[in-house]
Amino acid sequence: MRRLAAALLLLVPLAGCSGGARDQADAPEKTLHVYAAASLQNAFTEIGKRFEDANDGVTVKFTFGGSSDLVAQIEQGAPADVFASADTANMDKAVKARVIGGVPQNFASNTLEIVTPPGNPAHIESLRDLTGRSAKVVVCAPEVPCGAAAARVEEAAGLRIKPVSEEQSVTDVLGKVISGEADAGLVYVTDVLGAGAKVHGVTFPESRQAVNTYPIASLRSTHDETLAAGFTDYVVGPEGQSVLSTYGFQKP
Amino acid sequence: MSLTRQSGVPRWVLVPAALGAAFVVLPLVALATRVEWGSFFSLITSDSSRAALWLSLRTSAASTLLCVVFGVPMALVLARTTFRGQSLLRSIVLLPLVLPPVVGGIALLYTFGRKGLLGETIDVLGLQIAFSTTAVVIAQTFVALPFMVVSLEGTLRTAGERYEVVAATLGARPTTVLRRVTLPLVLPGLAAGAVLSFARALGEFGATITFAGSLEGVTRTLPLEIYLQRETDPDAAVALSLVLVVVAVLVIGLVRGTRSTAL
Known part of the structure; x- marks a missing residue:
């Protein structure tokens, strides 16, 4: 099932090719695609809403899944701007695959x-x-x-x-x-x-x-480096950290 | 182009047909290109791989047997009798064919699980189904049974009742007719159904992981092992996938073999 989803995801950019350029010129709206570990679903959904409220015209879209699945999808060209992993091992894998744009920052830990x-x-x-x-x-x-x-x-x-x-x-x-x-x-x-x-x-x-550390980084493939960096900074910053702590995450 | 003349198929049909064939073949070719042939043999003979393959073969054989035991009578009832609600019953029996296996797994959990419908009864009998190999066989039988019923019911209807009627008029009792006339007549269909059930059981993933869990040698069948290996060792996952493809090809070959003897 996940493989099928990944295959469909790969088709999405093809389908969007024709309209993509025009959309960008006409509308000021921006969409940020965040690929995040499944355990972050609740916390990140709330962080995403707050980030949208703080940044007019920005929509944050999430794909939640197993960290290694997400790395595999990103490697295969999934249209992601930011990747948040549930452990450093999978972030290292992404770094090795040369898909990470910025430097990964640890933003939370979990026991x-x-x-x-x-x-x-x-x-x-x-x-x-x-x-x-x-x-x-x-x-x-x-x-x-x-x-x-x-x-x-x-x-x-x-x-x-x-x-x-x-x-x-x-x-x-x-x-x-x-x-x-x-x-x-x-x-x-x-x-x-x-x-x-x-x-x-x-x-x-x-x-x-056994403390699990969660790193986040913007991806090399992002179309909007500033926005991607803005989101990672928001997660690492005080607003993101306060949301994460209400969901039980500890400081990295 | 002799194909066009022989079968009377319009030439343009060949284009979507070829595309469809490529759609099926290409992913398999892609899979084969990713196999690390140097380490292929060691990957597929590791302890966990062998445990998974052996478990898969054992459980699939057991569920195929259950499919024969329950599926053959079901097909007979559906093909040779008429009663109210028969078409509804047929639809329900075929439901696992279209149901997402995960849904099947959840349904099985609420039936045979500890807190399930039959949970207490099973507990009283001193049986433990959850997390056992029995749970794997139940999950596989659930998804594979319709293949047996569909395949055999079709064969029974095609074969018709002529010989059975003749045998009955000659004084044969129903059980004798079934044993001496009906079953020998539809044996190729029965064999094809059994092979298809085996193949479906071998590939079972969703219902198993939802209902039976995943433990090496107990519940972790080959598809579950592939799914897990993918996390850390994609090469092993690809190698095992190829093993499963080869087994599937052999199974299809077997079905074709039994079909051609039927003709």
Whole structure:
């Protein structure tokens, strides 16, 4: 499905070719395309609205997805102006692929938290409780950022979690816990906050061993370097930071 | 141009037909060009790749068996009986064909999941379906079953009831007619349906990842492994994709083989 979406995205600029130049000449409206990690969806949607309010005639359009998917799409020529990654590894990948225009800036960080269904039916109180055989635990696969963070936490704590499933993304982990299929999962602090009353969060001290840093950068392919830089500065600046903190993100 | 004369197809039809063929073939060629042939063999024989391939083959075989066990009677009922609401039932049975697999997965979760419709019953029986290989087989059977039903029902209708009627008038009981006349007659259609079901099960992704989860050797089938490998090792993902394409081509070859013996 994602591949199809990517293919369609590639067709979009073709379809827009004829009208593009005229639109720019007639209307002062500008559109900024921001490709951002899925975990930023709520925070960035609000930041985007505020940025639009602060800049007349500017529309911010978001594409949210897994960071590595987004890098792949940008590499294949997706029409993006700004890229915000959920980890430095994927930003490094983008830098290596020479698609980044500016210098990446770290703008937020996130740590893991244990998530359980409301009422915590399996009585999970610590990271150690996840290693027992009785509780069904889901984590992210080590190949994706949240799973890499989980592996670092396990290593730091000297524990080994025996998951019943290694999911593709943090939202999949959250989904399995919300539906009650799993007794516990490891997700980001921001995910627990975002899910509200549908879940119960259990913080654990070892989480500090795996801090995920979020970098943002404007892309080489942008048509409006000033606007792209304006957005990244806004995210790094006080307005962006205050929105991010209300969604549970910590300072980088 | 003998093609035009033989079949009476207007020449201009060949242009969109060729474009359509290119549309199918080109992505496969593109995939093949991205394969790192130097490391191809080591990529497809890594522990995780072999675990995924083996799991895929085992679960697809199991779900094909279930498709035969349930699909053949379903096709018989749809093709050889008439009752009120039959066309509605046929539409419902075919629904998984058009349903996005993710939706199928969510539906299965609310049926067989812990909190699902049958969750408590299954719990009482002491069975654990969520996150097990059984869940993979259920997901695959759900999406593959219509292929069996459609394929076999079509064959049953084409074959007609002449021989069955004759056998019955000669005193054969319904089970004997089914065993000795109907099934041998539609065997090629049944085989084609089974191969198609197997192919659909092998490619199953959405319902599996939604319903069964993803764990090496337990629920992570080849398509799930490809999707995961893409995150860190695109070369491995491409190599495994090619393996799946080759298996699919072999399967299509098998279907064509059974079809041609039917003619």
